Amino acid sequence: MEKKREYYLDIARVISMFGVIIVHTSAISWYFAPFEIYPWGVLNIFDMLGRFSVPVFLMISGYLFFNPKREVRAFDIFTKYLPRLLCAYLFWSFLYAVITSGLLTSRSLSGGVLEKLLHDTVVGHYHMWYIFTIAGLYIITPAIRPIATDRKALGYFLLVSFALTYVIPTLQLIPAVSEYTAPITTRFELSSISGYVFYYIAGYYFATQDLTIKTRKMIYAVGILSVLAMYFTVTTIIIRQQYPTLVYHDYSNAGMPLFGIAVFVFLRYRFQSVNPDTRIMRVVVRLSKMNLGIYLVHDFGLILFKKAGLSPVMGTPFIMVPLLAILDFAISAFVVYVVSHIPVLKKWII
Numbered sequence: 001m002e003k004k005r006e007y008y009l010d011i012a013r014v015i016s017m018f019g020v021i022i023v024h025t026s027a028i029s030w031y032f033a034p035f036e037i038y039p040w041g042v043l044n045i046f047d048m049l050g051r052f053s054v055p056v057f058l059m060i061s062g063y064l065f066f067n068p069k070r071e072v073r074a075f076d077i078f079t080k081y082l083p084r085l086l087c088a089y090l091f092w093s094f095l096y097a098v099i100t101s102g103l104l105t106s107r108s109l110s111g112g113v114l115e116k117l118l119h120d121t122v123v124g125h126y127h128m129w130y131i132f133t134i135a136g137l138y139i140i141t142p143a144i145r146p147i148a149t150d151r152k153a154l155g156y157f158l159l160v161s162f163a164l165t166y167v168i169p170t171l172q173l174i175p176a177v178s179e180y181t182a183p184i185t186t187r188f189e190l191s192s193i194s195g196y197v198f199y200y201i202a203g204y205y206f207a208t209q210d211l212t213i214k215t216r217k218m219i220y221a222v223g224i225l226s227v228l229a230m231y232f233t234v235t236t237i238i239i240r241q242q243y244p245t246l247v248y249h250d251y252s253n254a255g256m257p258l259f260g261i262a263v264f265v266f267l268r269y270r271f272q273s274v275n276p277d278t279r280i281m282r283v284v285v286r287l288s289k290m291n292l293g294i295y296l297v298h299d300f301g302l303i304l305f306k307k308a309g310l311s312p313v314m315g316t317p318f319i320m321v322p323l324l325a326i327l328d329f330a331i332s333a334f335v336v337y338v339v340s341h342i343p344v345l346k347k348w349i350i
Helices: 007-030 040-066 074-100 113-123 126-149 151-171 175-185 195-208 213-241 255-270 279-289 291-307 317-339 343-348
Strands: none
Touching (some): 007 040, 007 317, 040 255, 291 317
């Protein structure tokens, strides 16, 4: 089994996890730094460059769950995958809620603390939206999995989904366009082919489609142009408005899937043949297996940084963002490593 392992997926997981931490590290000051080219514009560079991570995560999951060689039954979804996600969600959400509810400072459940504790546990910390997303994709997988056997249907779905759930919503962000098109486009009900399903199916398509060098270069060029267009658009608008908005960072933005696909394809072909016996690859594989746990716990480190007064703008962001992100990644990996040696917790919460 280990010999058949596709190691580029491990590398993609680790790089994407670091991308998530880069985005959230930048966010420590992203909302509060002066909205100028420096330092806020630098924070926005890191924020934008890390945005490929969620699309790549979803694409990896889609490739693995759509693989015809893998049996995916509804029974397994509801008895194996979802219970584990639920347990992990509730466990870590409760620990975050202990902090956000004020329990640590008040040391009492009175004065609305208990209500806040319960509310924050159920709603979850800000980054735990991903658990709901991946759970929903797991649930519909048995229903949409047959599409993987028909390459034409697969390509058609991706094309239509991209046009309707990415291109059209992005055009609506342009006032001169939305003024005339909104009365029509807002009547579409597109939830059945929403953006996250696109990423999920795109993962299988681009992991199994043979791409020529010319096609790959075109994908890379489009991906680079997309992230540059998104960066300059966001930077210009926010500096002009002097108000931070995430509407242009949304994963329904047409540039996001183009960026995510470019990174996924690059990682697939760049690392399709690696030596798994090297020390660095053994570390990568171990970190890859800890990926969910690192994602769930990583904001504890960022909370600690904020409490200690550490921020990306306390020095030059070009140095501070990667430095704090690396430190947070290391802290998170250490916590997950410790938890992984506790049998029951290892199985259910990481």
